[in-house]
Amino acid sequence: MHIPQKYRDLRRYARARTLRRILGFLIWMAVWIGSVVSYNLNHQTYPAHRRFVGWRLALVLAVALLSGVVVFRLWKLFSDRTLWGVIERSGLSRSYTVSNDPGASRTDYEFRLNTALVIRRENGRTKRLRFEQKEGFYHYYREGHRVVRFGGLPYPLLLDANAPHGYVCSACGAWQKDYVPQCAGCGYSLIDPKDLTDTSL
Ligand SMILES: [Zn+2]
Structure with a gap:
C-alpha cells in the first residue's frame, strides 16, 4: 500500500x-x-x-x-516502511530529553508524552510505534481498529472510513473532528480514509 x-x-x-x-x-x-x-x-x-x-x-x-x-x-x-495492522494495545509512554541551559544553574528535563501502539500485522508479528501524543489521539488510536503508517510519514492513520473518531494529519499529527482537504495545522493534505480502502487488508 x-x-x-x-x-x-x-x-x-x-x-x-x-x-x-x-x-x-x-x-x-x-x-x-x-x-x-x-x-x-x-x-x-x-x-x-x-x-x-x-x-x-x-x-x-x-x-x-x-x-x-x-x-x-x-x-x-x-x-520506516509502510506498515498496517490492527491496534492490539494503545497506551501512553513518557520520554524526556535533558536540556542544559547554559544560563540556568540546574539541569532541566523536558518531558514528552507519547502514544505507544502495538500493532498486530497481517503476518502475525507485532510492531511497536511511538510518536508524540497530541490532542484527540486518546480517542483516535483505539484498540481493535486497523491503522496504516506510511513510510516517511510520522503519524499512522485509521483505516476505517466510518470511524467516528475524527481525522489525523499524517504529517504533523494535528487531529481534527471533521474532514477538511487541508490540515489546519501544517497545510498538508489530510488523507481521507475513503481513499485507503485497500483490498489486500
Ligand atoms: Zn498537519
Whole structure:
C-alpha cells in the first residue's frame, strides 16, 4: 500500500525526508574525509604516525561512518516502511530529553508524552510505534481498529472510513473532528480514509 497518487504533497514530503537523511549523511562523510585529507596534505612532512594513514585513517573513517549512521538515523531508511495492522494495545509512554541551559544553574528535563501502539500485522508479528501524543489521539488510536503508517510519514492513520473518531494529519499529527482537504495545522493534505480502502487488508 502506498500513499494514494492524489496526495502529491504528502508523497513529496515522504520522499524529501528520505532524501534529507541520505544527503545529510553524505555531507557528513564528505566533511570528515575532507578534513582528514586536508590535514594530511598540510602535514606532509610529519612522520606517518602523526598523520592519518593506515589504521589511523581506517579508525577515523569508521568513527565517521558509525556516528553518521547514528546522527542521521540511517536505519530508518529500512525500518520506516509502510506498515498496517490492527491496534492490539494503545497506551501512553513518557520520554524526556535533558536540556542544559547554559544560563540556568540546574539541569532541566523536558518531558514528552507519547502514544505507544502495538500493532498486530497481517503476518502475525507485532510492531511497536511511538510518536508524540497530541490532542484527540486518546480517542483516535483505539484498540481493535486497523491503522496504516506510511513510510516517511510520522503519524499512522485509521483505516476505517466510518470511524467516528475524527481525522489525523499524517504529517504533523494535528487531529481534527471533521474532514477538511487541508490540515489546519501544517497545510498538508489530510488523507481521507475513503481513499485507503485497500483490498489486500
Ligand atoms: Zn498537519
